Amino acid sequence: MKLINKIFRYELSNVLRSKWIIFYTLFFLVVSYSLFAFTGNNSKAILSLMNIVIIIIPLVSIIFGTMYLYNSREFVEMMLCQPIDRKSLFFGIYSGTAVPLSLSFVSGVIIPFLLRGNVQNQFGLLMLLLITGVLLTFIFTSVSFLVSLKNNDKVKGLGFSILIWLLMSIIYDSIILLVIYIFQDYPVENSVIVLSLINPVDLGRIFFLLKFDISALMGYTGAVFQKFFGNTAGIIVSFISLILWIILPQFFAFRNFKRKDF
Amino acid sequence: MIRIENIEKKFGNVTALRKIDLEIRSGKVTAIVGPNGSGKTTLIKSILGLVKPDSGKIFVDGKFVNGDYSYKRHIGYMPQIARYPENLKVNEVISMIKDLRNSDSEINPELLEAFNLYKEMNKPFRTLSGGTRQKVSVLIAFMFDPQILIFDEPTSGLDPVSSSYFKDLVRKEKQKGKTIILTSHIMSEIQELSDSIVFLLDGKIHFHGSIDNLLAEQEEDKLERAIARMMTEVSNETYK
Amino acid sequence: MYKRISHIARSIKLSVLVILLLSAVMFGKEIVVSQNGNIKTICEALKISRDGDRIVVEPGTYKEGNLVVNKEIELIGKYFPLIDGSDEGSILTIRSNGVFVKGFVFAHAKVSFINDNAAIKLDSVKNCIIQGNKFIDNFFAIYLSQSSFCKILDNNIIAYGKRETTSGNGIHLWYCKNIEIANNKIEGQRDGIYFEFVISAKIHDNYSKDNIRYGMHFMFSDSCNYWNNTFQNNGAGVAVMYTKYVEMYKNNFKNNWGAESYGLLLKEISDSKIYSNNFYKNTTGIYMEGCNRIAFSENNFDNNGWAVKLMSNSLNNIFTKNNFLNNTFDIVTSSRNNFNSFSENYWSDYKGYDLNRDGVGDVPFHPVKLSSLMVQQQPASMILLRSLFIGLLDVAESVIPALTPETLIDNKPMMRQIN
Numbered sequence: 001m002k003l004i005n006k007i008f009r010y011e012l013s014n015v016l017r018s019k020w021i022i023f024y025t026l027f028f029l030v031v032s033y034s035l036f037a038f039t040g041n042n043s044k045a046i047l048s049l050m051n052i053v054i055i056i057i058p059l060v061s062i063i064f065g066t067m068y069l070y071n072s073r074e075f076v077e078m079m080l081c082q083p084i085d086r087k088s089l090f091f092g093i094y095s096g097t098a099v100p101l102s103l104s105f106v107s108g109v110i111i112p113f114l115l116r117g118n119v120q121n122q123f124g125l126l127m128l129l130l131i132t133g134v135l136l137t138f139i140f141t142s143v144s145f146l147v148s149l150k151n152n153d154k155v156k157g158l159g160f161s162i163l164i165w166l167l168m169s170i171i172y173d174s175i176i177l178l179v180i181y182i183f184q185d186y187p188v189e190n191s192v193i194v195l196s197l198i199n200p201v202d203l204g205r206i207f208f209l210l211k212f213d214i215s216a217l218m219g220y221t222g223a224v225f226q227k228f229f230g231n232t233a234g235i236i237v238s239f240i241s242l243i244l245w246i247i248l249p250q251f252f253a254f255r256n257f258k259r260k261d262f
Numbered sequence: 263m264i265r266i267e268n269i270e271k272k273f274g275n276v277t278a279l280r281k282i283d284l285e286i287r288s289g290k291v292t293a294i295v296g297p298n299g300s301g302k303t304t305l306i307k308s309i310l311g312l313v314k315p316d317s318g319k320i321f322v323d324g325k326f327v328n329g330d331y332s333y334k335r336h337i338g339y340m341p342q343i344a345r346y347p348e349n350l351k352v353n354e355v356i357s358m359i360k361d362l363r364n365s366d367s368e369i370n371p372e373l374l375e376a377f378n379l380y381k382e383m384n385k386p387f388r389t390l391s392g393g394t395r396q397k398v399s400v401l402i403a404f405m406f407d408p409q410i411l412i413f414d415e416p417t418s419g420l421d422p423v424s425s426s427y428f429k430d431l432v433r434k435e436k437q438k439g440k441t442i443i444l445t446s447h448i449m450s451e452i453q454e455l456s457d458s459i460v461f462l463l464d465g466k467i468h469f470h471g472s473i474d475n476l477l478a479e480q481e482e483d484k485l486e487r488a489i490a491r492m493m494t495e496v497s498n499e500t501y502k
Numbered sequence: 503m504y505k506r507i508s509h510i511a512r513s514i515k516l517s518v519l520v521i522l523l524l525s526a527v528m529f530g531k532e533i534v535v536s537q538n539g540n541i542k543t544i545c546e547a548l549k550i551s552r553d554g555d556r557i558v559v560e561p562g563t564y565k566e567g568n569l570v571v572n573k574e575i576e577l578i579g580k581y582f583p584l585i586d587g588s589d590e591g592s593i594l595t596i597r598s599n600g601v602f603v604k605g606f607v608f609a610h611a612k613v614s615f616i617n618d619n620a621a622i623k624l625d626s627v628k629n630c631i632i633q634g635n636k637f638i639d640n641f642f643a644i645y646l647s648q649s650s651f652c653k654i655l656d657n658n659i660i661a662y663g664k665r666e667t668t669s670g671n672g673i674h675l676w677y678c679k680n681i682e683i684a685n686n687k688i689e690g691q692r693d694g695i696y697f698e699f700v701i702s703a704k705i706h707d708n709y710s711k712d713n714i715r716y717g718m719h720f721m722f723s724d725s726c727n728y729w730n731n732t733f734q735n736n737g738a739g740v741a742v743m744y745t746k747y748v749e750m751y752k753n754n755f756k757n758n759w760g761a762e763s764y765g766l767l768l769k770e771i772s773d774s775k776i777y778s779n780n781f782y783k784n785t786t787g788i789y790m791e792g793c794n795r796i797a798f799s800e801n802n803f804d805n806n807g808w809a810v811k812l813m814s815n816s817l818n819n820i821f822t823k824n825n826f827l828n829n830t831f832d833i834v835t836s837s838r839n840n841f842n843s844f845s846e847n848y849w850s851d852y853k854g855y856d857l858n859r860d861g862v863g864d865v866p867f868h869p870v871k872l873s874s875l876m877v878q879q880q881p882a883s884m885i886l887l888r889s890l891f892i893g894l895l896d897v898a899e900s901v902i903p904a905l906t907p908e909t910l911i912d913n914k915p916m917m918r919q920i921n
Contacts, residue, residue, distance in 0.1 A: 010358045017349035055890055074345030080312050082362050083334040173891035180882045188882050209887055216807025216830035218759035219785035221881035261313040
């Protein structure tokens with residue numbers, strides 16, 4: 001644990017100085033500031049931010065994570081020549097990548113919010129946004145590590161990462177839509193709930209739907225979704241799914257890392 | 263002392279090491295030579311635990327590699343291409359490694375002077391040239407006064423002055439009774455530095471012994487020629 | 503000079519005397535009903551009263567079955583005496599013009615499947631006023647039939663019905679004319695306010711919430727005006743049907759949630775004006791079927807699931823200067839044809855620009871999204887809302903409309919919210 005901590009600290013100071021992270025932080029600062037300052041309507045600003053969060057965070061986390069691990073191959077080599085076990089190194093690097101990404105997102109949103117946001121009324125919504133963003137960062141960094149360790153070829157790995165992002169952000173939803181249309185004569189609501197539980201991007205989005213489109217959800221089939229995702233059991237199941245998305249890819253990535261030749 | 267027993271390693275369809283048995287004594291410089299792709303680096307990396315052999319065992323000072331990682335405390339390694347966290351400064355990386363090793367060893371100021379590294383210590387790695395990075399690697403390898411020193415192509419990126427200084431250093435360490443392993447494509451360097459030589463080809467050891475023995479065996483007086491001759495011999499054997 | 507003044511003074515004295523005498527005849531005497539007094543029941547008081555009398559009822563509980571008022575009297579409760587119907591039919595039936603009822607609590611008019619039992623029933627009367635009463639747990643609370651020029655003011659009506667069949671309406675009008683309904687609070691009835699065949703009524707400042715079916719429901723009731731009312735959280739919202747010349751303004755329609763619940767359901771309404779209303783957090787803000795020539799202006803549609811559902815048989819309706827704010831869907835239609843016009847509205851979803859800075863966006867706005875059609879066809883696709891995939895489909899559809907009405911466009915979308 002002590003070793004993980006040390007590696008994490010150095011990774012953190014390395015990643016925080018990377019120009020991509022600085023750019024990423026600036027991006028959120030500028031976008032959130034302009035949204036909070038110019039839309040006048042804070043819940044709308046948070047809604048727009050949510051749209052950005054569920055698209056940008058998975059994309060940036062998975063690409064940054066993949067590239068970062070490829071580029072730190074020599075660093076890993078160097079570290080492995082030191083008296084360090086692979087477990088500490090792996091989790092040190094993982095946390096050292098996911099935490100700075102989360103930090104730059106959180107600070108990029110929270111600073112403009114404190115300056116221009118409606119702190120009293122929108123704090124709960126903001127927390128939801130931040131938690132969703134941080135979970136997505138950890139999930140997609142985890143996935144990116146698996147991709148990067150499974151593919152030795154950089155270009156192939158990057159291609160895979162973008163494919164996974166496309167799959168989770170766009171293609172998966174189109175499949176759900178197809179399922180809904182193909183099985184339109186059957187009650188598909190429960191299957192759709194299960195399908196959305198599998199995709200972390202959908203889960204993040206659905207929690208925002210429950211906040212912003214509750215009026216629409218209360219009609220028709222929406223009520224079924226509201227009933228599931230709105231109650232404690234549904235929230236717990238969703239949370240477990242998200243946590244599994246962090247743990248499972250990491251577990252497989254670590255299994256690979258342990259056996260890997262450098 | 264390093265003992266290697268029956269090591270085998272495949273990368274996909276390519277066999278990198280075939281049933282290698284080797285003993286590397288302390289107080290000597292052992293050179294590992296062979297053409298590109300003969301398995302030199304794989305062998306070194308197996309000793310360092312970077313590569314995990316498919317079968318066989320390696321013992322470093324009697325300790326089994328791949329179990330406890332603490333034996334690495336006694337190894338100083340200089341890789342072929344040294345890359346470090348790009349955004350960290352040299353100082354920071356050095357103190358990081360010190361921190362990881364729980365050591366308070368200081369950098370040898372003589373070395374700093376000789377490599378002219380004083381100015382570079384506060385620069386981030388991304389601004390350093392390849393040669394400077396190599397020098398930093400040398401610095402780190404020697405820093406903790408390890409019992410075992412492993413150099414992979416150490417002089418390839420160094421300028422002649424630094425290179426000769428480096429060789430002096432190696433000799434000094436040998437005198438202290440350390441185990442030193444070295445790979446190089448520069449045969450004169452090997453002849454100059456090493457006591458014994460391991461010739462690897464296609465993942466197999468074809469010769470292990472002193473340089474004098476090798477020269478006598480091949481009836482040559484230049485190491486380069488002796489090696490070349492051995493290579494043709496081996497390939498002839500395989501074609502027969 | 504003096505003579506003249508004393509003459510005037512004398513004539514004043516005389517006229518005061520005449521007025522006093524007259525008023526004794528006109529306004530009659532005051533009868534006090536008290537459980538400790540001579541007259542112990544309202545029934546008795548009604549029996550001995552004459553036109554113009556005032557009956558004052560002292561505090562207490564009065565269980566007297568069905569009381570009938572057939573004289574022009576005032577019935578005043580002091581500190582809210584309770585008239586309990588004990589679940590035996592109606593409580594107070596008014597059959598005389600000019601009756602004034604104030605300050606009572608009416609409870610337990612009987613639930614019936616045959617009779618429309620009500621706490622107060624006005625039958626074929628004029629000029630009656632029902633003011634400042636409380637109604638608790640009645641089948642119907644106030645029931646007017648074939649009456650005119652009556653006022654229902656400041657009443658507080660509450661019921662605890664669970665089902666539509668065992669629950670009556672709060673204020674129920676049938677074949678009435680020129681009625682004013684103001685400042686009432688109605689809660690938990692079947693329909694809060696119910697009109698059928700009513701002409702020229704004025705309904706304002708009422709608060710109708712948590713009713714089992716409609717907050718307000720009216721049919722065949724032309725030329726009525728509705729303003730400043732709030733309809734909140736009713737089972738099915740507000741429904742207005744088969745009517746002309748309606749004017750509705752400054753009303754609030756809030757939190758009417760459910761598949762069959764509408765902020766305002768308009769069916770076969772024509773030549774009407776609906777303006778400055780607020781539609782907030784309804785599953786459907788306005789639902790229109792067979793409506794013609796309605797002008798919608800300066801309404802706020804805020805945070806609704808569907809701000810406006812416009813069925814294809816609605817023609818020539820005009821939407822101007824409305825605010826559409828953060829609705830899941832702004833407009834949906836049932837057909838690709840459009841015969842209604844949209845202009846100068848503010849749409850929070852509008853992403854166009856205004857190069858000449860005249861406050862009007864340079865690019866027209868398409869308020870009908872492809873996703874709204876999808877959700878209409880396949881409600882389960884609701885779960886995909888706000889996803890990148892759906893966003894892409896919506897953008898593609900707005901660039902090249904293939905399924906949504908091409909002509910349903912706001913050519914002058916405003917850049918700023920309309921105040």
